[in-house]
Amino acid sequence: MIRPRIPRSRRVLLAAGGGVLAAGTVAAAVLVPSGARNGAAAQGPSDGLPHTAVQISASMCGDGWLRPHGGLQVFDVRNFSDSPAEVDLTDAATGKVFGEIEGLAPGTTRPLQVTLGNGSYAFKCIPDDADAVTGTTVTISGSQAVSGPAALPVTLQDLIPPAISYQKWIGDRMADLAAKVGALKSAIDSGDLAAARSAWLPAHLVYERMGAAYGTFGDADKAINGTTAGLAGGTGDPHFTGFHRIEYGLWHGQSASQLRGPAAQLADDISQLRASWAQARMDPGDLGLRAHEILENTLQFELTGRTDYGSGSNLATARANLDGTRTVLAYLRPLLTSRDPALPQLEAQLDRLQHTLDSFDTPSGWTPFDKLTLDQRERVDADLSESVEQLAQVAAVFDVRRTS
Structure with a gap:
């Protein structure tokens, strides 16, 4: 029998590990590496992975992803808007979601870890109180990596x-x-x-x-x-x-x-x-x-x-x-x-x-x-x-x- 339970929290797909993790796994705020503030990839302070700083606001989504590359990597996503937002990294052609951050609060930065292969990608930002904003399409080519797990959103x-x-x-x-x-x-x-x-x-x-x-x-x-x-x-x-x-x-x-x-x-x-x-x-x-x-x-x-x-x-x-x-x-x-x-x-x-x-x-x-x-x-x-x-x-x- 199904018993009463605590209301569910969003589960997110993360490429690292290829499994399902609770949303709280990516909820902790992180410091954006100084070398990544101009959009260049930088080594993370502790995980040894390349980090890229990207920004979202009321009118833009994923700004700062200037040097795309394949493989396992982390995007440090900072919310410069005045309201919380969900941030998805999607396949620009199919809409499949490779990773998401739910409830990114104003003024905070959280990591999004994914594995990306060759293809076209775009960040999609879904504010709590406004229409979705899709960022610039970014293309990765020449990578030997295979993209991590992704799922087509269900409505x-x-x-x-x-x-x-x-x-x-x-x-x-x-x-x-x-x-x-x-x-x-x-x-x-x-x-x-x-x-x-x-x-x-x-x-x-x-x-x-x-x-x-x-x-x-x-x-x-x-x-x-x-x-x-x-x-x-x-x-x-x-x-x-x-x-x-x-x-x-x-x-x-x-x-x-x-x-x-x-x-x-x-x-x-x-x-x-x-x-x-x-x-x-x-x-x-x-x-x-x-x-x-x-x-x-x-x-x-x-x-x-x-x-x-x-x-x-x-x-x-x-x-x-x-x-x-x-x-x-x-x-x-x-x-x-x-x-x-x-x-x-x-x-x-x-x-x-x-x-x-x-x-x-x-x-x-x-x-x-x-x-x-x-x-x-x-x-x-x-x-x-x-x-x-x-x-x-x-x-x-x-x-x-x-x-x-």
């Missing part, structure tokens, strides 16, 4: 079609969810708790595959799939409802009469969610982030046992979460294929994770996480952690940027 309009399609997919799953919860409720109502225990996991896994929609579900998600976190009364708290409330009762000896109320409430909550879904509107800008967050939360909650209330089904939930991640990626694929050259490696990594998880689905049921050997735990953790790390690139690629 909100790009993401609307996959968001609509994904929202329809969620709506189509609602009938299956309602049917399986209905079977769970019927088993509890009839007093057949063995049948209820068998029905609980299939119903829960349908919900767990809907991971990218939880933010749109709002308060319904906590009612349907919440835990005891933050509840003063713990498992006895009246606000502890939904799948995990029923799970606790089924695996801790509660009677059918004690579980009929929670089962009826879960069925009603599902019914209300299903009825309201047609009027719900997902935020298209969240899709890429959710593709990363689903397994990030799996790592945080399922592999720690924090969501296990007796069924021992954390690994089954992790497998369902992987299905949910792949569903989101499938809807994003038309946009992702041309933007993320590492997509084949990500798909191979997700295959590896799937193979690992499927090995714990035995004829007698899913192996409880706390029954894994140390080697098995380390393998699950390593495969899931690597998947989460690679999915961070997807979140970065689909971080919606202004282009004008």
Whole structure:
């Protein structure tokens, strides 16, 4: 399940290291080397890389880049305007972004590290309160370097079609969810708790595959799939409802009469969610982030046992979460294929994770996480952690940027 989290900060693509780093990585102010103030390349004081001082203002962007050269290098970008601005270094022909600085405050200088090969480049400045300004196109030739990672910016309009399609997919799953919860409720109502225990996991896994929609579900998600976190009364708290409330009762000896109320409430909550879904509107800008967050939360909650209330089904939930991640990626694929050259490696990594998880689905049921050997735990953790790390690139690629 997707848990509430601190609002995201912009992730930026940096050529050095070829990965995704938090925006804070480039946030520290730096001193512009004196030898670079005239636009010439100079050796940085500590990193040993060539530095070029460039300037932005209300009317110019990237001024001072006078002697272009290829290779790994740093631009020390200073804001001479009166307002913060985002600064992107772009491919002048395609608009792909090689590096960005978000929220460059007036009077400050920050570094932008990139690797550039032959081609044409231009800085684009996007002030908080004005239209974008594109600087002079600069051409690099005769370089042996290969340009570092770059991504074509994604706009909100790009993401609307996959968001609509994904929202329809969620709506189509609602009938299956309602049917399986209905079977769970019927088993509890009839007093057949063995049948209820068998029905609980299939119903829960349908919900767990809907991971990218939880933010749109709002308060319904906590009612349907919440835990005891933050509840003063713990498992006895009246606000502890939904799948995990029923799970606790089924695996801790509660009677059918004690579980009929929670089962009826879960069925009603599902019914209300299903009825309201047609009027719900997902935020298209969240899709890429959710593709990363689903397994990030799996790592945080399922592999720690924090969501296990007796069924021992954390690994089954992790497998369902992987299905949910792949569903989101499938809807994003038309946009992702041309933007993320590492997509084949990500798909191979997700295959590896799937193979690992499927090995714990035995004829007698899913192996409880706390029954894994140390080697098995380390393998699950390593495969899931690597998947989460690679999915961070997807979140970065689909971080919606202004282009004008």
